[in-house]
Amino acid sequence: MTYSPLTTYTLRLGDTCLVLAQRLTGWCGHAPELEIDLALANIGLDLLGQARNFLAYAAHLQGEHLDEDQLAYGRDERQYHNLLLAEQPNGDFADTMMRQYLLDAWHVELFSRLSQSSDSQLAAIAAKALKEVRYHLRFSRGWLVRLGDGNELSQQKMQSSLNKLWRFSGEMFHADELEISLAEQGIAVDPRTMRTAWEAEVFSGLLEATLVKPTQAQYRTGGKQGLHTEHLGPLLAEMQYLQRAYPNQQW
Amino acid sequence: MSNVHWPLYEVFIRSKQGLSHRHVGSLHATDEQMALENARDAYTRRAEGCSIWVVKASEIVASQPEERGAFFDPADSKIYRHPTFYTIPDGIEHM
Numbered sequence: 001m002t003y004s005p006l007t008t009y010t011l012r013l014g015d016t017c018l019v020l021a022q023r024l025t026g027w028c029g030h031a032p033e034l035e036i037d038l039a040l041a042n043i044g045l046d047l048l049g050q051a052r053n054f055l056a057y058a059a060h061l062q063g064e065h066l067d068e069d070q071l072a073y074g075r076d077e078r079q080y081h082n083l084l085l086a087e088q089p090n091g092d093f094a095d096t097m098m099r100q101y102l103l104d105a106w107h108v109e110l111f112s113r114l115s116q117s118s119d120s121q122l123a124a125i126a127a128k129a130l131k132e133v134r135y136h137l138r139f140s141r142g143w144l145v146r147l148g149d150g151n152e153l154s155q156q157k158m159q160s161s162l163n164k165l166w167r168f169s170g171e172m173f174h175a176d177e178l179e180i181s182l183a184e185q186g187i188a189v190d191p192r193t194m195r196t197a198w199e200a201e202v203f204s205g206l207l208e209a210t211l212v213k214p215t216q217a218q219y220r221t222g223g224k225q226g227l228h229t230e231h232l233g234p235l236l237a238e239m240q241y242l243q244r245a246y247p248n249q250q251w
Numbered sequence: 252m253s254n255v256h257w258p259l260y261e262v263f264i265r266s267k268q269g270l271s272h273r274h275v276g277s278l279h280a281t282d283e284q285m286a287l288e289n290a291r292d293a294y295t296r297r298a299e300g301c302s303i304w305v306v307k308a309s310e311i312v313a314s315q316p317e318e319r320g321a322f323f324d325p326a327d328s329k330i331y332r333h334p335t336f337y338t339i340p341d342g343i344e345h346m
Contacts, residue, residue, distance in 0.1 A: 033257065035280060035289040042292050135297065139288060146281075 005178050007061045008081065009188050010122065011071070012224050013110075014054025015082035018072060019232070020103060021047035022239055026090050036093075039139055043100070046132040053125040073243035077232045084223040085168035087232045091161065094147055094154070098161035101140035105201040106172045107133040109194045118186035141205050148209025155210060162206070163214050170219025172198070259308040260286040267300040277308065 003011065024044030031037035052068050059066035085103055090096045111133055114126035147154040173195040175183075182188035206213055222228065257279040263272035275294050280286035286305040295301050 033279070035278065035285065035292075038289065038292050142284065142288070 003058075003062060005182055006119070006187065007058050008178060009182055010054050010058040010061065012081040013114075014051045014058060014071075015080050016086045016103070017047045017054065018051035019080070019082040019235065020086040020100075021045075021051055022235060023086070023088075023090055023096075023099075027096065032093055040096075043136050043139065046129075046136065050125070050129045050132070053128070057121050057125065069243070073240045077228050077236055078226040080226060080228065080232060080236070081224050082228075082232075083168070083171050084220055084229055085165065085171065087223070087229060087235060088165060088168065089231055091164075092157060094157035094161040095164065097140055097143040097147065098158065098165050100136065101144045101205065102165060102169055102172075102202065104133055104137040104140045105198050105205070106194065108137050108201070109197045110189055113189040113194070117188070122187065137201075144205050144211075145209045148206070148211045158209065159211050162211055163216075166214040166216060167218060167220050170217070171221045171223060174219070174221050174224075176224065257281055260290075260305045261308050261311060262286075262290045262294055263304040263306070264290070264294055265302040267298065269301075272302065272304050280305075283307075 021044045024040050024047065027037065027040045027044075029037065031040055051072075055068040055071045059068055059071055083103070085099060088095075088099055108130070111126040111130040115123050115130055117123040117126065144158065148158040149155070173191045175191045179188050179191060183190035203213060220229075259277055260280055260283075261277050262275050264275050265272045278286065278289050278293060280289050283305060287303055290303050290305055291297055295303065
């Protein structure tokens, strides 16, 4: 199936939320404390709601009797357009918090700008999501600092998570022709323009958390083009199992 | 490695239309900020326009049930201490 540029762009935004939401549900009942369990579930729910909004809009744009469920459960990994960072495994709590922080900082910047989009539907989804991602950032930055500036072991774990995930951060500011052209029409946000604001947040967060910014700059990209790490396939196999075993049912 | 202490916090919430903060429950958190965030998740579902107070349980001094007599009884026998002799005009609600 070929998607229009606007549909593809909408899917990219939705897929990142959907895949990250799926990852966060993996923590359910396994978080370090009851309160964290609750908060992670809450963030997962917010992200799933955002994913539904984007996917429903993408389905609407595409027509052809598509709906959000068919998009979530009927596409394989080559048709998923999420950022590589979102599909990375939960790892330990430090890995999850670092992944969350890097993406939350990006989401806050993205949705602040996207809420000014000339596409009223995208603007409305972003405006609603903005309130939620601000809360997510507060939570993840809180934990970034608590763990980074915690004890020796927690700082070490946070630093190692940062070193591990940093190579996926460049993709957030990588623009392809599709995004540049939509940005010129005032619909999309040009990812390159978000880097300064994101760095301002993240560098100050890392400083406060006494962590060292990695110098390595060989960024991994490809998620938006459907070229994923080896982690997405198994994630989708688990997520889509029932729908593929019993397709087209009402639940 | 010493584990972080998670003390008990009591949570008071004033809803959007509410007049005063009401005690709604308690939770464990490492500090006031985390207690606020957790209270928001657990007790308000992040409803806009409500106010949350959290206070460490150890900060609260409660009256003792066994001192009930000394604390509350004398007032009952002195009816002049209660404004019960006024008639309330018609049309006054919620008294």
